[in-house]
Amino acid sequence: LLEDSVYAEYxxxxxxxxxxxxxxxxxxxxxxxxxxxxxxxAPKPKLDSPEYLSYKMTNLLINMQFISFGxxxxxxxxxxxxxxxxxxxxxxxxxxxxxxxxSFDRQSAKTIKHIAIILYFxxxxxxxxxxxxYGYFNDFRLxx
Numbered sequence: 001l002l003e004d005s006v007y008a009e010y011x012x013x014x015x016x017x018x019x020x021x022x023x024x025x026x027x028x029x030x031x032x033x034x035x036x037x038x039x040x041x042a043p044k045p046k047l048d049s050p051e052y053l054s055y056k057m058t059n060l061l062i063n064m065q066f067i068s069f070g071x072x073x074x075x076x077x078x079x080x081x082x083x084x085x086x087x088x089x090x091x092x093x094x095x096x097x098x099x100x101x102x103s104f105d106r107q108s109a110k111t112i113k114h115i116a117i118i119l120y121f122x123x124x125x126x127x128x129x130x131x132x133x134y135g136y137f138n139d140f141r142l143x144x
């Protein structure tokens with residue numbers, strides 16, 4: 001299928017995605033599963049209510065997050081699938097606050113949001129530092 005396209009070279013690359021990316025992708029998915037369990041007994045909004053659009057959008061984002069995680073798992077074998085998962089990664093940023101707010105009480109949710117921001121920032125630094133193919137931070141050394 002990709003034989004005559006510009007992406008044919010990806011099929012020849014033997015690189016794989018790291019396990020840390022899989023773990024970072026799995027954590028929002030686990031929080032989403034907690035959110036689904038916490039809201040499963042809640043009544044569905046009516047078609048003409050203002051909450052209906054939010055309800056449908058949340059369901060769409062949850063499904064896209066599962067697709068993204070599937071591509072991430074496939075990316076452990078071939079880097080091409082890891083590239084496909086990047087197109088769906090925005091769903092984690094959009095769905096994570098909703099999942100945290102729906103799964104925890106107000107004070108815990110605030111704390112978890114702050115922890116998530118710090119951990120994502122540290123993960124970004126880690127990825128930028130370890131991904132030396134393009135030369136990011138070649139002269140920069142982390143303390144840890």
